[in-house]
Structure formats: C-alpha cells, structure tokens
Amino acid sequence: MPSHLPTRIIGAVTAVFLLASLAPGAIAQPCTDYAAIYPYPAPLLGGIIGSGAPEDVALSGKWAYVAGSAGLQLFEITDPENPVHLGTADVSLTCIVAEGTLVYGLDYEGSLLVIDFAEPTAPQVSQHMLYFGLFGGGLAKAGDNLYVSLIGTFEGIFLVVDVSEPAAPAEIGRLFAGRGVDIAVAGSAAYLVLTNYEYPHSYLRVVDISDPT
Numbered sequence: 001m002p003s004h005l006p007t008r009i010i011g012a013v014t015a016v017f018l019l020a021s022l023a024p025g026a027i028a029q030p031c032t033d034y035a036a037i038y039p040y041p042a043p044l045l046g047g048i049i050g051s052g053a054p055e056d057v058a059l060s061g062k063w064a065y066v067a068g069s070a071g072l073q074l075f076e077i078t079d080p081e082n083p084v085h086l087g088t089a090d091v092s093l094t095c096i097v098a099e100g101t102l103v104y105g106l107d108y109e110g111s112l113l114v115i116d117f118a119e120p121t122a123p124q125v126s127q128h129m130l131y132f133g134l135f136g137g138g139l140a141k142a143g144d145n146l147y148v149s150l151i152g153t154f155e156g157i158f159l160v161v162d163v164s165e166p167a168a169p170a171e172i173g174r175l176f177a178g179r180g181v182d183i184a185v186a187g188s189a190a191y192l193v194l195t196n197y198e199y200p201h202s203y204l205r206v207v208d209i210s211d212p213t
Helices: none
Strands: 006-011 016-020 054-060 063-068 071-076 084-089 095-099 102-106 111-116 124-129 135-142 145-151 156-162 170-175 180-186 189-195 202-208
Touching (some): 063 095, 156 189
Antiparallel strands (some): 006 016, 102 111, 189 202
C-alpha cells in the first residue's frame, strides 16, 4: 500500500481536494488516479497533492489556501478538475481564515499572522504577537473582527481582534474561556468547542459578543 495515502478529504461547493502527507519540499503534482484506486462516496472532481501535512483550509472566491507543515499554500480552483498551485508563504499555521487575497492565521507561538497573496509568488507576511506561550486553537472572522482562541496544555484564552486595518490588528476584548479548539460565529454569539487534557470530555461554550469590549 502506498506510503502517501490521503490523510484528509476536504469538500466544497466548487471543488474537492485530496491532500496527502509528503516529505517537506515535495513538488505538488496531479493525483486524479487516486479516484480509481480509492473510491469515495461522493464524486471526486479533481485534486492535487501538496507538500507537508495539512492543518487547515480556507476558501475565498477562486482561491484555496492550505495551511500545513510546509507553509501556507495557494491554489487556484477555477477549474475544479485541475487545481493549480500558485505560491507558498513560509509560515507555520494551525488555523486560517481568508478574505480575498488576505489570509489571517494563528501560529504555534501565540501570534496572529496576516499574509497578503496579492502577488502569489511573493506573498507579504506581517506578524503580530497576541499572547506568548499559547498556540492557535480556533479562528473565525465576522465583519471587521477576528475571533481567536489561543490554547496551552491546560489553559486557553478567547480574544476579539479588530482587523479593519489588516496591517495593524488591535485586540479589543478577551476572556479566559477555556481550551477552545474551534470557533464559529453567528450573529451576536461565538460558539467555542472546548477540550481538556485532564478530563476526557469536551463541551460547547457560547460567548455573547454583542459588545466585543
């Protein structure tokens, strides 16, 4: 059995991607033959194998951004049967959200990174420390605000960051809400999925964000 078996299937309205763990530095290449070898319940439109182990994916228009151990990779998905790798930013991110050519991501050291892919082959990266010693657990965007979960082994913090000026993010609120490993925002509420290493359970916490401050 091949050592480069798929590790994650990511579905979307416009495209389906097949991502695999490869050695860092491996070259992206077509993988349409996997459809015949490994049948899936849903039709496989197309795919491409990227470098490294994937952590997260975000879609924006014709772009798909994939964060992983080999950096943040940009793919054009105009033709779902033939996604094209356009560029890579040399950053290590745990979770991302995208808006146009801008990608917001959290790293392993408590920082928010803003990556501008206006020039895909030469992305611009800015780094902003939020809370040293914690790493990215979850990230969501609504309006001009980012909703951030940073976590450690036992602790976690929930932050609201104003990114109306992407080059100068500003924290406007924080709450010690627990180890949030994912976030979703709807209306005036943020929904955090929490886990705990010490106790074998997880739970949902709802945070009122009608007044982020």
